[in-house]
Amino acid sequence: MSERSIDVDLTRSSSGQVVKERIYKWLLFACAALTVFVTVAIIYTLARDAITFFDLVPAAEFFTETEWFVRGDGGNFGVWPLVSATLIITVVSAMVAVPTGVAAAVYLSEYATDRMRSVLKPALEILAGIPTVVYGYLALVYLTPALQAIGIPVGTFNLLSASIMVGIMIIPMVSSLSEDAMSSVPDSLRQAGYGMGATKYEVSTGIVIPAAISGIFSSFILALSRAIGETMIVVMAAGLRPRMFNFSNPLNNLLSSGQPMTAGMVNAVTSDATGGSATYLSMFALGLTLFVITFAMNLASDFVAARYQEEYQ
Amino acid sequence: MTRDQMTDPDSRTDNQATDGGRESLANNDLEGSDPTTDPLVDSSIDVDKSAAPSGSESRTVIESRDLDVFYDDVQALQSVDIDIPAEQVTAIIGPSGCGKSTFLRCINRMNDLVDAARVDGELLFEGKNVYDDDVDPVVLRRKIGMVFQAPNPFPKSIYDNVTYGLDVQGVDGDYDEIVEDALRRAALWDEVKDQLDSSGLDLSGGQQQRLCIARAIAPDPDVILMDEPASALDPVATSKIEDLIEDLAEEYTVVIVTHNMQQAARISDKTAVFLTGGELVEFDDTDKIFENPEHDRVEDYITGKFG
Ligand SMILES: Nc1ncnc2c1ncn2[C@@H]1O[C@H](COP(=O)(O)OP(=O)(O)OP(=O)(O)O)[C@@H](O)[C@H]1O
Ligand SMILES: [Mg+2]
Numbered sequence: 001m002s003e004r005s006i007d008v009d010l011t012r013s014s015s016g017q018v019v020k021e022r023i024y025k026w027l028l029f030a031c032a033a034l035t036v037f038v039t040v041a042i043i044y045t046l047a048r049d050a051i052t053f054f055d056l057v058p059a060a061e062f063f064t065e066t067e068w069f070v071r072g073d074g075g076n077f078g079v080w081p082l083v084s085a086t087l088i089i090t091v092v093s094a095m096v097a098v099p100t101g102v103a104a105a106v107y108l109s110e111y112a113t114d115r116m117r118s119v120l121k122p123a124l125e126i127l128a129g130i131p132t133v134v135y136g137y138l139a140l141v142y143l144t145p146a147l148q149a150i151g152i153p154v155g156t157f158n159l160l161s162a163s164i165m166v167g168i169m170i171i172p173m174v175s176s177l178s179e180d181a182m183s184s185v186p187d188s189l190r191q192a193g194y195g196m197g198a199t200k201y202e203v204s205t206g207i208v209i210p211a212a213i214s215g216i217f218s219s220f221i222l223a224l225s226r227a228i229g230e231t232m233i234v235v236m237a238a239g240l241r242p243r244m245f246n247f248s249n250p251l252n253n254l255l256s257s258g259q260p261m262t263a264g265m266v267n268a269v270t271s272d273a274t275g276g277s278a279t280y281l282s283m284f285a286l287g288l289t290l291f292v293i294t295f296a297m298n299l300a301s302d303f304v305a306a307r308y309q310e311e312y313q
Numbered sequence: 314m315t316r317d318q319m320t321d322p323d324s325r326t327d328n329q330a331t332d333g334g335r336e337s338l339a340n341n342d343l344e345g346s347d348p349t350t351d352p353l354v355d356s357s358i359d360v361d362k363s364a365a366p367s368g369s370e371s372r373t374v375i376e377s378r379d380l381d382v383f384y385d386d387v388q389a390l391q392s393v394d395i396d397i398p399a400e401q402v403t404a405i406i407g408p409s410g411c412g413k414s415t416f417l418r419c420i421n422r423m424n425d426l427v428d429a430a431r432v433d434g435e436l437l438f439e440g441k442n443v444y445d446d447d448v449d450p451v452v453l454r455r456k457i458g459m460v461f462q463a464p465n466p467f468p469k470s471i472y473d474n475v476t477y478g479l480d481v482q483g484v485d486g487d488y489d490e491i492v493e494d495a496l497r498r499a500a501l502w503d504e505v506k507d508q509l510d511s512s513g514l515d516l517s518g519g520q521q522q523r524l525c526i527a528r529a530i531a532p533d534p535d536v537i538l539m540d541e542p543a544s545a546l547d548p549v550a551t552s553k554i555e556d557l558i559e560d561l562a563e564e565y566t567v568v569i570v571t572h573n574m575q576q577a578a579r580i581s582d583k584t585a586v587f588l589t590g591g592e593l594v595e596f597d598d599t600d601k602i603f604e605n606p607e608h609d610r611v612e613d614y615i616t617g618k619f620g
Pocket of ligand 2: 415540
């Protein structure tokens, strides 16, 4: 043993290895940097074109006025009707997707037998893979008439139907991400709960969900960001007429058509407005506003998740 | 069992056993101070003579009759018959894989959570077969607390960990008082009394295990099952837990799985030896098992000649 340790060689065998390691490191860094670069580039172009827009339309009009209409290259660009429609869709779709998605996740992670799970998980993945244009079509052609049939006086184009469909679209996202979070809660915690004489429901709601709460919150953030950015369903089912939120009769807002911010952008780009006109550039101002809203939401949710999480490691 | 019932005249025998336990604790102290009085034969294993006197008849709480357990097609327990006495410490020892944990999980039906497990035969708790159709395992587990091999506190505050059982079992009462009492009995109160709101996971491993013990005793079960509760702990924490177990046996029936012979000898009144194949080979007073076991296989196992 001792004779070996005398001539043990601790120097690097070849400098080629060092160079390779360095190349790997830089390659990996380049990929990480690319994502940052793309993000920065997007924000930069959005901001640049938005600034041009605000040269043509006063910021005060955009941020304070409650009327949005486009006529040719001009019009009135008060953003609030679009923001209110976006908020309605986000809130209503969350009301659909959050309880359903979490309940489905609890079922999959805590109640389902292995066989059940092997059927349901692929089904949810299929749901997640359906193109949104199909959801839009279903909302317009089936859901809206169905709502009318059960006596809800919705118009042909309405926010309620679009919101429900957006909610259905994001259920798989909530449920599969929440289920991942719940499944990774260590089994020893469940055992402890059952050992204390808790029922399955008590273990699921009192131990598993709190332990997985930060993962569950992240699923909400991602799903709601999706809902805010969803375009196709709302363009098809909600109509394209911007309508300011009517505070005197809040529920009525759901029954009539509306134009959320994403649909407003589609409208700007598909209209025959010329490039560089206010109508055309409004797309970038809307895009930037959407970005800020989503970003703020992510920050808020991170904060909430950090506050309430019960770490188990 | 409520605290009132503990002084109930009906349970006179239990009280005697309890008194015996207290006296012997005092003896133990004497012995500790004067080692020359220890006449034990086997010097490597220090049998706790002071534990409930052998032959004293105590009421049986848990009783198994011809108990078999299978995991799919593999048999983990073979025809186990055992009578576990009330308010004493019963140790279960045996080589790895012999079915100790399996037996423990049979008692409070934690095996229900293992899809592959199947139980045949009877396991009686207070005379009632817990595998009868009308038994609700949730109710059963409220009477039989469990402490696991690895500490598994909930990711909640220390206080909420201790009150968890009270909450799910709908116990009323002064939770602050119950929490303090449970933590005191688990020998943890002095260390955590100023940080009851901090997470149970911020404690050391030994403290976490004592927290799990406090959590198990807070709702005042009748029986406490412990699966190698000290296996992950250092000697100081282990001895704290051993002291605690001896104290617990004044009020509770304790069944403890351990790999540590000395520990079994020190803290238990009765010892059950399982050997490979899931067979209960010998079950007797702890002194008897460690000094003069009936079966050569048990002797071989205890003296380390086994496998
Ligand atoms: N969930 C399970 N599924 C299948 N087989 C199992 C399961 N749990 C235990 N077994 C088997 O049952 C037998 C007894 O296991 P058990 O865990 O009761 O042993 P043990 O005596 O507690 O061992 P150890 O001292 O290592 O903890 C082993 O052969 C084991 O492989
Ligand atoms: Mg075990």
